[in-house]
Amino acid sequence: MLKILLAIKKPSETILALLDGHKVNTLRNNEPFLQMVAKESYDLILFEGEIRVLSSIKAADPRAEVIFFGDREGDAIGAIKQGASAYFSFPVEIERLKETIERINDVFELRRENAELERLLSTKYTFFKEVVGRNPRMLDIFDLIRRIAPLFKTVTIVGETGTGKEVI
Numbered sequence: 001m002l003k004i005l006l007a008i009k010k011p012s013e014t015i016l017a018l019l020d021g022h023k024v025n026t027l028r029n030n031e032p033f034l035q036m037v038a039k040e041s042y043d044l045i046l047f048e049g050e051i052r053v054l055s056s057i058k059a060a061d062p063r064a065e066v067i068f069f070g071d072r073e074g075d076a077i078g079a080i081k082q083g084a085s086a087y088f089s090f091p092v093e094i095e096r097l098k099e100t101i102e103r104i105n106d107v108f109e110l111r112r113e114n115a116e117l118e119r120l121l122s123t124k125y126t127f128f129k130e131v132v133g134r135n136p137r138m139l140d141i142f143d144l145i146r147r148i149a150p151l152f153k154t155v156t157i158v159g160e161t162g163t164g165k166e167v168i
Contacts, residue, residue: 002043002105007033008069009048014094018101034060043108044101047084051075054082065104067097118150 004019007027025040027033033053037045038060045057048069057066067086068079076087086100148155157165 002101002108003041005037005040005042005045005047007045007047007049011046012092015046015092015097018094018098022105037061037064044104051078051082054079054084058083065107067100067104115150 002022004022004024005027006019006024008015011026022044025036025042027036034056037057041061042064045064045066046069047053047057047066051068051070054066054068057064065085066083067088068075068084069088069090069092070076070079071090073089076089079087085104088097159165
């Protein structure tokens with residue numbers, strides 16, 4: 001089940017029916033859109049509006065997938081370049097939209113499963129038990145590692161020879 005923000009001016013009944021089974025919030029005209037995106041942490045945003053807003057959406061929540069709805073031919077390439085996962089024009093191809101939403105749902109299911117497995121592995125095979133350090137600078141390094149570990153798989157550590165880089 002995806003957490004979806006529906007920001008389409010006049011969504012059709014078929015689009016609304018496609019979203020059944022997901023947690024859907026609908027954007028009202030007077031609500032601050034980007035603040036809502038940043039605050040709520042949506043999985044999927046169905047967005048109809050200015051193409052230049054896409055980069056702001058991705059900046060507000062880089063994890064969110066965005067399906068952009070537009071009415072100009074040139075918008076498709078620009079939308080993808082700005083970070084949209086897919087582009088649709090009106091009238092919407094419902095079967096293609098359904099497949100796109102299912103694909104995004106599968107991606108988020110894999111992300112959740114991967115995060116759970118990584119959490120289980122990190123609790124079982126944590127490397128901090130072997131590293132001894134009470135120095136405030138080492139504690140800062142441990143804190144940095146904890147913050148970036150979920151975001152990056154590979155990190156280059158540089159420093160002088162014999163400083164223990166291989167332990168980390």
